[in-house]
Amino acid sequence: MLGTAATSADPSSSTVQAVGRPLDDVLTAFDKRSIPFRNTTMETYKFNNIKQADGQPCIEFEMQLCKQIQSCDFEGTCGQKYEERMLMDRTIIGINDKRLQLKVQESKNKKLEDVLNECKAYEAATEKNAIIQNRLRVLLESSTINAVARKCFNCGAIFNPNHLVECRGKEATCCQKLGQFARYCKQQKKTGSFANEFNAALQFSSPNYPQSNGLAEKEVTIAKNILKRCSQVNDYIYRILEYNATPVANLDPAPCELFFGRMCKTILPIKTALYGNKINEEIISRKFIEKKRKQKNITTCT
Incomplete structure (x- = not known):
């Protein structure tokens, strides 16, 4: 029972000592034991x-x-x-x-x-x-x-492990050298540094004529390529005729088509239905009359 302590479980034992404790201490100890x-x-x-x-x-x-x-x-x-x-x-x-x-x-x-x-x-x-x-x-x-700053010295593109295979300047020629663009040519950089050292200005075009848009130079390059490809067969005229029968840029008619009023036959596979007349004669005649009228007005004014 609470408040007593038995030293033996035998009820006939005479050695029993009673220990008195206050009820508050017992409740406090019980709370400490049971309450977390x-x-x-x-x-x-x-x-x-x-x-x-x-x-x-x-x-x-x-x-x-x-x-x-x-x-x-x-x-x-x-x-x-x-x-x-x-x-x-x-x-x-x-x-x-x-x-x-x-x-x-x-x-x-x-x-x-x-x-x-x-x-x-x-x-x-x-x-x-x-x-x-x-x-x-x-x-x-x-x-x-530092990784992004690395660029190819030949074409100027960003360098990567596969760039040696994908480089756009492999077939380009500059200063009679293969493998670089003219913009990234080291020889031109040396020439430019030499000109800057002596305060000289580099002139890339004729002083009497302004610099053109490059179309004339492009036509000359195409003609040279045609002659170079025909050097083995010795048939220059045939290649030039093929070039005249080819439409130019922006899907404009070819020179032969403008001259004959129809598409000319070439070695390229083309449908037969396309060989018909595709040029509207009414539009051409109207433009011709308009141009003639303007020329007459200009002559009268002068």
């Missing part, structure tokens, strides 16, 4: 964050506060001073970093000094980690910039 230990800091944090919900009656809100305050140990039975207790609770509640806030609330029976030391250690570790991450980011950015 509460984290007063966590319970206080819950109490300070309780807010009245939308539509919640004041009576229910008051009952919620009264129920939670019983676990906060505001009576001072935890062995801490009230000033130290409130300072520790306010410190934990006011921490901005949620990870640190949860870490501080994990353990029990913490004092104010332990909480402050843990916050200082966490802050110092966070600053060191930020410095390390900043250094890694700077190294990553610098390496990325």
